[in-house]
Structure formats: structure tokens, C-alpha cells
Amino acid sequence: xxxGVGSLENPARQDYEQRLIQRVLDGEHEAFYELIRPYERRxxxxxxxxxxxxxxxxxxxxxxxxxxxxxxxxxxAEAKFSTWLxxxxxxxxxxxxxxxxxxxxxxxxKEDETGSYTPRDFADWREIPSEVLxxxxxxxxxxxxxxxxxQIYREVFMLRDMEQLSIEETANALGITAASVKTRLLRARLxxxxxxxxxxxxxxxxxxSFAKGTKPW
Amino acid sequence: MVVRCEDVWREVSNYLDGEVDSxxxxxIEEHVRGCKRCTAVVDGxxxxxxxxxxxxxxxxPLGFSRRLHQRLEENMPRTRRSxxxxxxxAAAAILLAGGFEVARSSVPRRPGLRSAHARSSSHVPPDMxxxxxxxxxxxxxxxxxxxxDKSNLRTIPARQAEKEGYTPCVRCMKKYLDxxxxxxxxxxxxxxxxxxxxxxxxxxx
Numbered sequence: 074x075x076x077g078v079g080s081l082e083n084p085a086r087q088d089y090e091q092r093l094i095q096r097v098l099d100g101e102h103e104a105f106y107e108l109i110r111p112y113e114r115r116x117x118x119x120x121x122x123x124x125x126x127x128x129x130x131x132x133x134x135x136x137x138x139x140x141x142x143x144x145x146x147x148x149x150a151e152a153k154f155s156t157w158l159x160x161x162x163x164x165x166x167x168x169x170x171x172x173x174x175x176x177x178x179x180x181x182x183k184e185d186e187t188g189s190y191t192p193r194d195f196a197d198w199r200e201i202p203s204e205v206l207x208x209x210x211x212x213x214x215x216x217x218x219x220x221x222x223x224q225i226y227r228e229v230f231m232l233r234d235m236e237q238l239s240i241e242e243t244a245n246a247l248g249i250t251a252a253s254v255k256t257r258l259l260r261a262r263l264x265x266x267x268x269x270x271x272x273x274x275x276x277x278x279x280x281x282s283f284a285k286g287t288k289p290w
Numbered sequence: 291m292v293v294r295c296e297d298v299w300r301e302v303s304n305y306l307d308g309e310v311d312s313x314x315x316x317x318i319e320e321h322v323r324g325c326k327r328c329t330a331v332v333d334g335x336x337x338x339x340x341x342x343x344x345x346x347x348x349x350x351p352l353g354f355s356r357r358l359h360q361r362l363e364e365n366m367p368r369t370r371r372s373x374x375x376x377x378x379x380a381a382a383a384i385l386l387a388g389g390f391e392v393a394r395s396s397v398p399r400r401p402g403l404r405s406a407h408a409r410s411s412s413h414v415p416p417d418m419x420x421x422x423x424x425x426x427x428x429x430x431x432x433x434x435x436x437x438x439d440k441s442n443l444r445t446i447p448a449r450q451a452e453k454e455g456y457t458p459c460v461r462c463m464k465k466y467l468d469x470x471x472x473x474x475x476x477x478x479x480x481x482x483x484x485x486x487x488x489x490x491x492x493x494x495x
Contacts, residue, residue, distance in 0.1 A: 102366045106359060113355055118348040127351055134354070135361045142362060192299060197326075198334040206346040215347060234342050240307075259303035265342070266334040 090154045097145055105142050112155050113138070115236055116162045122231035123166035125220050133169055137162035152245075159236050160246040163228065170224075190263045198270040218268040222261055229254055230261035291317040298328045302335050413466040414458050416449035422456045434462035 096104035109116075116137055121130035141148075141158050148157055205211050219227060232243040233254065244251045291313050293301075298318055304310050305318050322328045341347065414420075422429035424442035429451040436459055437443070448458075460467060 105362065105366075113358060114345065114348075114350050117350050117354055121348055131351055131354055131357065135358050138358055139361060139365055142366070190299060191296075192327075192331050196334075197330050198337055206341065206344055212347060212349065215341065219342070230342070234339050235347065237343065240309075255304065255309075259300070262303050262306075262335050262338050263299070263331070265338045266331065269338065269341075270330070270334045 087153065091150055094145060094148065094154070097142075102142075105145070108154065109138055109141070109158065112158055115155065116158060119159050119162045119231060119236055120166050122219065122227060122235060123163065123224075124169060125216075129169065130166075133165050134162060137165040140165065153242070156238060156242045156246065159232065159238065163232070163246055190260050192263055193267045196270040198266070215269070218265055221268065222264050226257050226261035226264065229257040230265070233258050234262070293317045293321050295321075295325060295328055298322065298325075299331060302332055305332070306336055306339060414448040414452070414463055415466075416447065416452075418448045419445055420448045420451050420458075421445050422451050422454075427456060428459050429456040429463075430459045431462040434459055436461045 090108060093104045093108040097108065113134075117130055117134040120133040120137065121127065124130045124133055137158070141161050144161075148154065206215075219230070222230070228247055229243060232238045232246055233240070238246065240251050240254050244254045247254070249257075293314070298305075298321055301310055301314065301318060305315065310318070318332075322332055419432075420429040421432050421434075421437065421443045423437070423439040424444065426439050428436075429446075429448065430437050432445065446454075458467060
């Protein structure tokens, strides 16, 4: 999600964050702003990917960061602060979805533990024009595609490919096994490829199969 | 190792994440080179990972950061220090106050000046013998024309006179007094002093 995430999460960054956390614990609350600054966008993106609504995601992200501040004493240094923060955002978004009973509106995804998935579309999609994401309608189509896959796949895909969490971190954040993360991730990626390949291959302006409500799975 | 299309589709995610061993990796790459469908699947899946991992994918609403900080600020405790921090600060303040008190107690105290308007002068030689009336507030050099009450004069060292709360006469002790002290005197000039007949009023500040 964030360019240069690796550089933000190197050991030096983690040491720096640990010192910031200690300052917050010592009562210097302003240090918390510096602590969360690199992750504000990621917290919002996580909330948006799960809630699919800008206003809800905005409020959810704020609530998640506030909970992180109030529960900073519970943070354990063996985890990365960013992972802990994203996990809080995911839990907050899940809780909101349950409260709004949004999960009931989505078809229940029966997980295929074998991980087998047969691609439906074999359109050639070799290049992504670098400027494609500059177009708002492209971003909207990408969001639409992401929203059309099941919640269990969207959560894993969001944490792994958008938030750049590791397999283990994703598993811990969602309370599932690493094997399940890999299985769901494979299906999420292939489903999105099936949805997007025809469009990104030049047909988006006239033909979008998922926009017509026809899902190949 | 030979792999089929189904093997590639099953492992494409692990392959892109670098989670397959070198043998399987080489086999997948060998297969993909000769399979148009698997090339499309691998390339397309790689593109999905790349395009959703771009930070431009999600547009953060305008003012999000400001709203976030405002909400945090509203919910942060007002105190800047932890309880421990405040205890340390309080202990330091007590020690500091105690130190001042000890320092003050080690310096001989002078009684209050006999005049609320007066200020003492520390420039009069302490061993100099001066005269002061029992009921007055000023001490003088003997023979000073401004000694108004001459009935109960005592001759004492200036040190003792100051200790008893007397203040030096601005006339006869002028050379020992601060210019500032004279300027702030209730009687700014000797003429004014002369007009204050009959009372040994404080001439010093």
C-alpha cells in the first residue's frame, strides 16, 4: 500500500517506534502523533477495503487509532507496531460490519481448502500502464472488483497485498492458519485477475463483465 | 520436474511470493515459456498484486489526518506527565523550597523596619557609631541638624541601629546611601525634609 514500506519497518524504525511508545507511556502523548504518522493512510485503507464506504472507513480508522492510543500499554514489542495497529483496524471494521449486519448481505463463502481454482479468463495482460491508476474510473473499477469478492478473501488480500503484511502476520491478524492465508490469497488473486484482465487489456471502456453483475465463480 | 497447467495455477501465488523451492520455480518457468494460457495467468496475477499494492489505489479523503488528530486531541488526557512524572516534579519542588528555607535560615535576619516606607541601606559602615532616638525611626551622625527628637538619644553602632530597624538619615548619611534609595524617598528633596517639622518622619525608602 505504501511505497517503501520496507524502509519504514526496518530495525532502526522499530527501535525508534519503541522509544516513541515509551515516551507516550511516560506521559508525552504528543509522541503518539509521530508514532502513527507513517501508518495513517494504511489504517484508512484497511478500513475502506473492509467497509467499502468512505465515511464509515474514516470513522472506523479514527476509532482504531484512538483504541491503539488507549491500549498502548498492551502492545508487545515482539510484534511490529504497524501490524498491531492494522489488526485493531481490522477488528474495528469487522465489529462494525457485524453491528450493521452487513455480513448477512454477502453470500457465505465456502472455503475450498484444496486451493484449487481454475482461471476463467486467459486474456493476455502483460503490462500495466503506469498512468492507469491516475484515472479515477480505473480506481473505481478496481475497488468494485475488490468489493465483489467474498469477505474472507478480501480480508486476506487486503492485509497481504495492500498492507504488505507477511503470511504469518496476516494469519495472526485474522486468527487463521498460515495455510488458510495462502489458500485464500491464491483465490483472491486469481478471482481479481479474472475480473480485471479483460478490462485492463483495453476493454474497460466498453466491457466489464463484473460490472454487469456476472461473477464467474 | 514437469508441471502441468493446473500445477501452475495452484502454485502461482506462492511462486510470486517466492515461497516455492528452486526446483519447482524452474519447472514453472519452463512450463510458462511454452504455455500461452499460463503466461496470461502468471502475468495477470502479478499485475493484480502490483496494481493493488500501489498507494494510489486508495484515495484518502481530504482532511482525514486533521480529523484524526483532532479526535485524538479531544480524547488525550490533559496532563502531560504520568503520575510518576508528577511525583518526581513535586518532590523536586519540595526539595527546592526546602533548600531556600535552609539558605534563608543561615543568614541573620533583621527585624522589620520601623517605617513601612523605609528601605535599609547596607552601605553605612557597621561599626560606625550613630545616634538614634528611642521613639524615632532614623539614625544619624551625632550633631546632625535633622535630629528632631533629641530627648532620648542613644549612641550605638550602625550595625545595631539597622538591626533594631532604624534607617539612616538621608542628610547626614547621604554619602552612604544609594542614589536610587534617595530618589524613592518619601521626601525627594531636603527642602521637603525641612518642611516636615516636628516629626521624625522616615526619610529613607
